[in-house]
Amino acid sequence: MNRVINVDLGEQSYNIHIGKECLPSLAGLLAGVPRGSRSILVSDDIVFRLYGEQFYEILQSAGLKIEVAVLAGGESCKNLETLGWLYEQMISKGLDRQSTVFALGGGVVGDIAGFAAASFMRGIGYIQLPTSLLAQVDSSVGGKTGVNLSLGKNLVGAFYQPSLVFADVNLLNTLAEKEYQTGLAEVIKYGVIWDSKLFDYLETNIESIKARDMDCLIHIISRCCEIKAEIVAQDEKEKGLRALLNLGHTFGHAFEALTEYKKFTHGQAVAIGMVYATRLAAATDMINEQDAKRVTDLIKNYGLPLHYGDIRPSEIVARMHLDKKNTGGKITLVLPAAIGRSEIVGEIDPAQIEAILI
C-alpha cells in the first residue's frame, strides 16, 4: 500500500503517492488524464534508459496515447534552448490543450517539464514521477518549475502545481552515491527547520538509511513531503514561511557559484551552508551549543562535507548579496533556533557573516 499525502491548495490540491515496488499502481491513478489527447513522457537520457520502457508500458496500458521526449539531462541542459526544443516536440507530436506532461527523472527533468507544462498553450496537465532522492523529497512537491539563464540559476519559471506526484523508492537503488547524498542533505534540512523527531530518526538510523533500506526511505520521504506540503499549503508563492526551506541555501548558492558548480553537488553545498548558518546562529546565541553540535555531527555522519575549501570569505558574502531573496542591500537568512525550529532573520550585518566564515 502506498503512503498518500495530500497537498492542500484549494482547487489545485493534489496527492503524493510514495511506495516500494509500486509502479503497477500508477495506472489506476490516471483516471483524470484525458484519453482523447496525446500525453508526453519527458525524461533524461540516463533515467530513460533505466526506466523509460517500464513507464511507457504502464502509461500505454492505462489507455494513454503516449509520446516521448528525452533530454540530455544534467544541470547544463536546464535552459531556454532545451525548453524551446521541448515545445517543438510537444507541437510536432500533436499535443493540445487537454494534453498531459509526465516528468520522469530528477529535479532537472521535473523543473523543465513542469515549466513546459505551465506555459504550453498557457498551461496543460502535469504529473511528476520523481526518480532521484532530491526530487522525491523536494523538487517534485510544491509547484516551483523553471529553467536557468546563463546569468543565474532558476531565474525563469512559474508556480505550477502537478495533479499527481508518484514516487517509487525502488528507483533510488540505481542512483549514484553522490546524488543520493545530495538528497540526504535536503532531508537533514527538513529535520533541522521543522521536525526534531525526523532529526532523531536520522540520528538513530544512519546505517540503514545509508544502505537505502526501502522502509526507512518510505518513512523519511513521506515525512519530508508532509512537511513540504504543510509549508507550501500555507505559503504557495513564497511570501513568508516557505522561505524556511532555504536553510543553508543562501550560503550554498554562493559556494556553488564561486566554484562554478563543479566542486560541490547542490546538496553538498547546502550541507556546508547549514553548518555555517548553524555557526552564525550559535554565535548570536540563537541556538544552544549542544543543538548546534548535533546539526554539524549529523551532516558529518552522513558523509557530507563541512567546509567550503579555499574561497575567500569576502567573496562569499558579496555573492550572498546577489541572492534573489535579498531585495534591499541587507542579507536575510534562515537560521536554526533549535533542532526542529528555525527562523527567518533579516537585516544581518555582512561583517557578522564574514566573521564566522572560517
Added chain:
Amino acid sequence: MNRVINVDLGEQSYNIHIGKECLPSLAGLLAGVPRGSRSILVSDDIVFRLYGEQFYEILQSAGLKIEVAVLAGGESCKNLETLGWLYEQMISKGLDRQSTVFALGGGVVGDIAGFAAASFMRGIGYIQLPTSLLAQVDSSVGGKTGVNLSLGKNLVGAFYQPSLVFADVNLLNTLAEKEYQTGLAEVIKYGVIWDSKLFDYLETNIESIKARDMDCLIHIISRCCEIKAEIVAQDEKEKGLRALLNLGHTFGHAFEALTEYKKFTHGQAVAIGMVYATRLAAATDMINEQDAKRVTDLIKNYGLPLHYGDIRPSEIVARMHLDKKNTGGKITLVLPAAIGRSEIVGEIDPAQIEAILI
C-alpha cells in the same frame, strides 16, 4: 478625468484607466510600485521613438529607478529568442523579485513583456501601457500573455494579470491606418457578441470614429474594456464564456496562416471571419437575415475586407481543424445569434463550413 474600469478577479483585481491627454495622471497611479527595486520600460522601436522619452520622464518623476529595453517590434519578434534577450536585459539591468515591467506598445510588446513579467523569477510586477487600438480594446486586458513558436502563434504563455492598464487615446493619432482598422475589427466583434447598443453606436458614428474623434474613442474603448472585463471576471482561464471573444478568429487564423500572415492584418482576417461566421449562422437559421446583413454592412462600412481571396475552401476547413480550441476531431465555433448575442456551437460538420465558404 479618466474613465476607470475595474477587472474583478479577487486578489488579482486591477483597474483600467482610459482618457485623453491623460499621461500626467499616470504618475499618481504608481503608489504600489516598489521604489527600492528597478523597473523596466519595454517598448518597440517605433513606439519608443514616438513616446519613449515622455513615458520615461513620467516614470522617473514618479520616483522609479527605470531601465529601458527596446524590441525590434512586429509579430516576427514575438518569439522565444526575443524573450531570452529580454530576460538577459532584466538580469543585467539589476531587476529583482520586487521589480515591475511596464509594457509600452501594441499587443506584441504587451504579450512578450507580460510573459517575461509572468516568468521572470516566477512572476514580478507588470503594468500595461497600450498604444495601439487593438491593445487598448483587447490585448492589454484579460491577462493572456505569451509568444509564438515557429510552428504556430501564441503557443507558449501564461495567464498573468497586470496591476494596472493605462490607455491614453491621444496616442492613437500616430497609429497607421491599417493598424487602426485592425483594432476596429475587434471593436465590431464586441458589438456583435455582446452589446447591441455598442453596435448601434458604431453604425451611427462611422465618420467621427474613422476620423479618430477622441471622445468617440474614449466611449468605444471604455465599452470594449467593460465587456472584456465582465467576460474575463467570469471565466479568467477560458474554460467557457471567454471563448465568445473568439468570434471570427477560427476562420481568421486560417486566413492568416494560409496567406503566411502577409496578405491580411489580424483584424482584417477577423473581419472576414466574422462575415463567414455570420453567413454560417444565417444558413442554419441561428440569426435572421436582417441582423446578418447589418454585421456584414458594418464591416464593409469601416473599410474592412469581406472576402478571403483565392484560398481553397477545403484548405481553410483543414486549417480550422488545427485550431487549438478544437480538442477532438470536430469543429467548435462562436456564431452570432443576433446583434449583441452569440453562442459557442460545438460539433459542427466540416462539410457545412465548406459549403458557405464561397
